Amino acid sequence: MEIEQDIRLTDKDVDEALMVVTSSKQLQDVKMKFLGKTGRISELMKCMRDVIAEKKREVGQMLNELRVRTEDKFNVLNEKFKKKELEERYASETIDVTMPGKKSESGSFHPNTLVRGELISIFSGMGFEVFEGPEIENDYYNFTALNTPADHPARDMQDTFYLSPELLLRTQTSAGQIRVMENKKPPIKILSPGKVYRSDDDATHSPMFSQMEGLVVDKGITLCDLKGMLDEFAKKVFGDDVKTRLRPSYFPFTEPSVEVDVSCFECGGKGCRLCKGTGWIEVLGAGMVNRRVLEGCDIDPDKYSGFAFGMGIERIAMLKYGINNMKLLFEGDVRFLKQFKD
Numbered sequence: 001m002e003i004e005q006d007i008r009l010t011d012k013d014v015d016e017a018l019m020v021v022t023s024s025k026q027l028q029d030v031k032m033k034f035l036g037k038t039g040r041i042s043e044l045m046k047c048m049r050d051v052i053a054e055k056k057r058e059v060g061q062m063l064n065e066l067r068v069r070t071e072d073k074f075n076v077l078n079e080k081f082k083k084k085e086l087e088e089r090y091a092s093e094t095i096d097v098t099m100p101g102k103k104s105e106s107g108s109f110h111p112n113t114l115v116r117g118e119l120i121s122i123f124s125g126m127g128f129e130v131f132e133g134p135e136i137e138n139d140y141y142n143f144t145a146l147n148t149p150a151d152h153p154a155r156d157m158q159d160t161f162y163l164s165p166e167l168l169l170r171t172q173t174s175a176g177q178i179r180v181m182e183n184k185k186p187p188i189k190i191l192s193p194g195k196v197y198r199s200d201d202d203a204t205h206s207p208m209f210s211q212m213e214g215l216v217v218d219k220g221i222t223l224c225d226l227k228g229m230l231d232e233f234a235k236k237v238f239g240d241d242v243k244t245r246l247r248p249s250y251f252p253f254t255e256p257s258v259e260v261d262v263s264c265f266e267c268g269g270k271g272c273r274l275c276k277g278t279g280w281i282e283v284l285g286a287g288m289v290n291r292r293v294l295e296g297c298d299i300d301p302d303k304y305s306g307f308a309f310g311m312g313i314e315r316i317a318m319l320k321y322g323i324n325n326m327k328l329l330f331e332g333d334v335r336f337l338k339q340f341k342d
């Protein structure tokens with residue numbers, strides 16, 4: 001075929017190809033076919049070297065015109081498509097401000113988590129560090145080292161889930177006291193939150209619940225330090241008007257042992273349903289660390305003394321939020337849980 005004819009045919013083919021193009025993307029593909037490195041027009045340019053000398057000028061001009069004309073056609077169409085596509089995009093991205101918004105549900109913390117967080121924050125403000133012991137304990141840490149040998153009647157206070165004669169689910173976070181004192185010498189100031197287990201189940205007891213343990217050991221620690229710290233804790237958790245009182249009690253690992261009451265924050269001490277008419281609410285157990293427990297951990301009880309306390313996190317949550325059945329804390333009912341926002 002004569003090259004001139006080929007040029008004319010290419011010109012026509014360009015027009016035909018452009019007629020069916022509907023987007024700038026397609027346009028780009030067609031452009032490559034004709035003007036790309038191996039496109040038809042570029043191929044024609046390469047044929048120039050075979051054209052005889054007399055015709056070179058004329059064919060060269062034809063080819064050049066074809067290239068310029070083709071580029072122009074593409075440019076014009078490209079402008080057109082770009083404009084149209086932009087308009088379409090704007091149209092599709094228009095926001096209808098009258099549409100109702102999407103509501104995103106926000107979660108809330110479990111009351112237990114709230115109370116645990118609050119307690120940690122209060123006590124870490126007084127210099128306590130958090131230590132978490134294991135939930136599966138051996139008899140030694142849960143009982144023996146806490147001055148509760150095998151035949152000790154105090155073992156009956158806590159109905160234990162045994163996994164084997166040696167291993168059990170810890171009945172109290174007090175087990176962690178021993179682990180801390182074995183590994184660290186005074187001054188000790190730790191807070192130990194965690195789950196504990198007892199074979200017990202009613203409206204105010206659950207086979208699994210959570211405790212928060214505290215332990216302070218140093219030179220010259222007295223019951224007054226315990227009382228002062230508990231006053232501070234009670235005011236922060238239950239309100240500034242709340243008072244505390246200590247009642248004598250018994251735990252094998254503390255001597256003396258006390259039960260700690262707070263004045264009823266519901267009736268201010270006059271007596272109501274919450275405090276069962278007494279004006280006082282029991283919140284935790286505590287005492288001075290028994291000499292025998294210190295000795296067992298190689299801490300000299302003539303040099304050092306300490307206090308410990310332990311409270312039920314669910315119990316504090318129930319009192320604080322007025323929850324009357326402990327089961328509510330374990331059922332995971334969203335209708336109940338979503339009421340507790342920080």
Ligand code: PHE
Pocket residue numbers: 171172173174213251254285286287308309310311
């Ligand atoms: N461990 C005791 C209980 O579970 C509470 C307690 C802790 C008492 C520390 C005294 C000191 O009942």
